[in-house]
Amino acid sequence: MSKSLFERLGGQNAVNTAVDIFYRKMLTDDRVSHFFDDVDMEQQIQKQKGFLTLVFGGPNNYKGKDMREGHRHLIKRGLNDTHVDIVIEHLGATLQELGANQKDIQEVAAIANSVRDDVLDR
Amino acid sequence: MEDESVLDCLLRNKVDYPNACRSGVCQACLIKNTDRPIESKWQEGLPETLKSQGYFLACQAKPTSPLYLKDPDAAECEQEAVITELSPLNHNVIRIKLLTENLENWIPGQYLNLMNSNGASRSYSIANIPAKEGYIELHIKLKANGVMSHWLQKTATVDTMVHIRGPFGKCYYINPDHSSFDMLLVGTGTGLAPLLAIVKTALSEQHQGKITLIHGGCQDNDIYLNEELQTLASFYDHFEYVPCVLKTSGLYLEANIFNETLRYLSSNTHTMQVYVCGPKETTDRLKTKVFLAGVSSTKIFSDVFF
Numbered sequence: 001m002s003k004s005l006f007e008r009l010g011g012q013n014a015v016n017t018a019v020d021i022f023y024r025k026m027l028t029d030d031r032v033s034h035f036f037d038d039v040d041m042e043q044q045i046q047k048q049k050g051f052l053t054l055v056f057g058g059p060n061n062y063k064g065k066d067m068r069e070g071h072r073h074l075i076k077r078g079l080n081d082t083h084v085d086i087v088i089e090h091l092g093a094t095l096q097e098l099g100a101n102q103k104d105i106q107e108v109a110a111i112a113n114s115v116r117d118d119v120l121d122r
Numbered sequence: 123m124e125d126e127s128v129l130d131c132l133l134r135n136k137v138d139y140p141n142a143c144r145s146g147v148c149q150a151c152l153i154k155n156t157d158r159p160i161e162s163k164w165q166e167g168l169p170e171t172l173k174s175q176g177y178f179l180a181c182q183a184k185p186t187s188p189l190y191l192k193d194p195d196a197a198e199c200e201q202e203a204v205i206t207e208l209s210p211l212n213h214n215v216i217r218i219k220l221l222t223e224n225l226e227n228w229i230p231g232q233y234l235n236l237m238n239s240n241g242a243s244r245s246y247s248i249a250n251i252p253a254k255e256g257y258i259e260l261h262i263k264l265k266a267n268g269v270m271s272h273w274l275q276k277t278a279t280v281d282t283m284v285h286i287r288g289p290f291g292k293c294y295y296i297n298p299d300h301s302s303f304d305m306l307l308v309g310t311g312t313g314l315a316p317l318l319a320i321v322k323t324a325l326s327e328q329h330q331g332k333i334t335l336i337h338g339g340c341q342d343n344d345i346y347l348n349e350e351l352q353t354l355a356s357f358y359d360h361f362e363y364v365p366c367v368l369k370t371s372g373l374y375l376e377a378n379i380f381n382e383t384l385r386y387l388s389s390n391t392h393t394m395q396v397y398v399c400g401p402k403e404t405t406d407r408l409k410t411k412v413f414l415a416g417v418s419s420t421k422i423f424s425d426v427f428f
Contacts (some may be wrong), residue, residue: 041410045419050147060145
């Protein structure tokens with residue numbers, strides 16, 4: 001029986017391992033780090049875990065509405081397509097570090113892209 | 123109902139339980155049960171310190187047999203305590219010792235709500251090991267127009283009765299596997315209180331690994347318990363105490379805690395545990411700094427003072 005994307009990537013354990021790697025990449029990238037000024041990294045890690053679970057194809061109940069509301073305040077601060085591209089870039093790099101194959105990485109990128117319009121409230 | 127989560131059951135019965143993502147991520151639906159071990163699937167993402175107390179996520183729990191629930195706020199003990207000591211630690215911090223029952227429930231590093239005879243209630247951290255020492259110790263910073271501060275200075279004396287509720291918080295020493303790892307504890311002002319409790323607990327449990335405590339103040343007279351901590355450091359080879367102030371008058375090292383923290387991060391940041399206590403801006407900055415330096419997000423614990 002073939003495994004789902006989430007299972008192939010390693011399920012919840014993969015999310016837990018990936019989140020530190022992914023979030024550190026975001027915090028050290030000047031192009032996006034300013035969106036995380038003055039945040040409590042503990043709370044952010046929780047949100048990033050939710051995001052990773054979503055794009056890894058894991059179980060989630062996020063609705064488009066949640067993505068819109070969650071990012072609205074960032075749109076005011078200039079969040080745009082470039083930043084979404086950067087997130088997808090770091091997602092890919094993180095997965096490569098964890099040994100995921102190209103096909104799976106592309107599937108993850110596709111899921112991330114599928115919520116682009118929600119994140120940017122379009 | 124079958125296959126219904128605890129959260130859905132509560133909502134269905136018109137209990138307005140806090141919730142948001144319903145995906146096991148945001149932790150808004152935190153709830154507690156102490157009658158039986160909780161399935162680890164229901165505790166995904168929670169720090170060890172909450173897991174061990176029986177906390178779990180209502181949206182993830184689908185029990186197959188009856189489960190008795192406690193709202194986290196109501197779950198903790200409320201009991202009477204009597205003040206047995208009130209003494210100054212420095213120009214604006216006092217030490218309070220409380221005598222009360224069931225000392226083993228009051229965990230070093232957690233905090234409690236203290237309510238006085240006028241009904242005023244404030245949160246303070248447990249600064250010692252109550253079960254071992256026979257009392258609960260609190261460090262309280264006196265505020266110029268503070269209601270509790272005023273009561274403590276004008277009304278409270280030895281033998282005054284108070285009510286305490288708790289304990290709360292996820293900042294305490296936890297090492298069930300007796301693993302060896304380095305610990306870094308950083309705090310400002312009375313942030314020392316929970317950190318001191320954690321240091322004492324670690325030492326008493328023969329913790330293997332280096333323990334470093336950094337206590338920051340604005341000026342020399344903000345530092346307290348300096349002698350006691352120097353003595354402790356002289357007894358234990360693996361415990362280092364670093365007091366520092368922003369503006370020195372000659373007594374203590376002039377340095378800020380952000381730089382000192384980075385200096386004392388050991389080379390094995392990956393296994394290190396870091397505890398951070400103080401005002402929100404300070405703890406947020408410290409947590410981010412140590413995280414970027416390589417400390418795992420699961421090993422960063424904080425207690426924010428408001």
